[in-house]
Amino acid sequence: MEKIEEIAKQYFGTEVTARDRAIFEGAITLGAIFHQFTGIPIIKSLIPLLKETIEKTMAIQPFIKQINVKINDQSLRNYEHTYDYSVLSGNTLELEVISQYGDITVHLGMKYIAELDFPLMFIKKIEKK
Amino acid sequence: MEKIEEIAKQYFGTEVTARDRAIFEGAITLGAIFHQFTGIPIIKSLIPLLKETIEKTMAIQPFIKQINVKINDQSLRNYEHTYDYSVLSGNTLELEVISQYGDITVHLGMKYIAELDFPLMFIKKIEKK
Amino acid sequence: MEKIEEIAKQYFGTEVTARDRAIFEGAITLGAIFHQFTGIPIIKSLIPLLKETIEKTMAIQPFIKQINVKINDQSLRNYEHTYDYSVLSGNTLELEVISQYGDITVHLGMKYIAELDFPLMFIKKIEKK
């Protein structure tokens, strides 16, 4: 373990396991992405650029191994005139975040669920190496 | 359990426990608060109002029982002229979030740690009723 | 004029008038409010609190005299279960910003316009004392 992580660990309860921690770190990043990036003006042609920016900047956060972003282009407006653009919203955004702490890898996600009319965040899978 | 939660649970892996879930929900809110509220202009006299707004709006999020916000006023500027104000930053903000899922209650926090020069998020305590 | 403003003015072109400046300052605040506050979880009972927070924190910005916020509650969800809440969006938010520089007062606004399907920002009135 990095020496710096020894310092950080002092602030966590002694009962906190690697599994707890991996879930914790991934979930922070889901909440962070939603509240940092929603509101950005977006048109279809800029989806690859914005996707890459979210994936790479947010993967800087502690213990984040990988992020996959999907922006649903069928819900975006056509940019046929000055005011005809969308802003990124929770309903347009699909996220996969993979976090890792010690020997635990967690796959987390966010997706708009029609039945709930809500961009649900969830834990898909918890793996031990 | 609410009927709506039965729908939501289908998106979670079957291995996900109440403990996993309570940590997950609390951590989302930590990440969300940081990325939603940093950047707001702030002066000392408005601390109580902004504190209450963060605590109450973010406690709407699923399975959040309570939020306590502290904004460190000694680091804020004095508002002695037009340009003399601060914006809320991670280093100024202290958070306590309490989440609950089933019989598990989790206490999470965020605090600027001088040794790391970083606003560290952490899990303080995991309790089973 | 405040001494500090003499310093700030050096960065503005010499052709910039009080009218230009009052419009400039008010427009910054419109753009700032939209991109700072959209995304916040909101339910009907918290409208007065969030309204007051936006009005008071954003009026700290230079040369902003007054802000009036209206959050359209008929578009908000009912909070009948865990996932039944809204987040603040441009379509839900109505803004009035009054800026003042020298002897010029400008009334600016933002409002969702159905014909454009867009939260339009506009200059309502420019007044000279």
Next chain:
Amino acid sequence: MEKIEEIAKQYFGTEVTARDRAIFEGAITLGAIFHQFTGIPIIKSLIPLLKETIEKTMAIQPFIKQINVKINDQSLRNYEHTYDYSVLSGNTLELEVISQYGDITVHLGMKYIAELDFPLMFIKKIEKK
């Protein structure tokens, strides 16, 4: 003029000139960039990507002709360990926004000014074709 702009213009006071409007539109984008993008995790190697994303997404906004972003890398941390990264702040960010309405082009900017200890927004130049 686009037909859609005839609709938008109805919401503006009749005294509003092309000069007023060009300043207005550019200033909105300055305020929007600050409050949308500050808070994003950033390390030196990701500066070109984040710069391009800000420039292209925010130029979708009405009557914005061009945006140039500079992120001052000497103030960024070195990413030598897990917690050693920066988040984008007003003091790290330099902006140039060029707006155009009718025959008026306006050059606006934002830059950290040490004398004010403030990321000042300003109007550099107003040009008539």
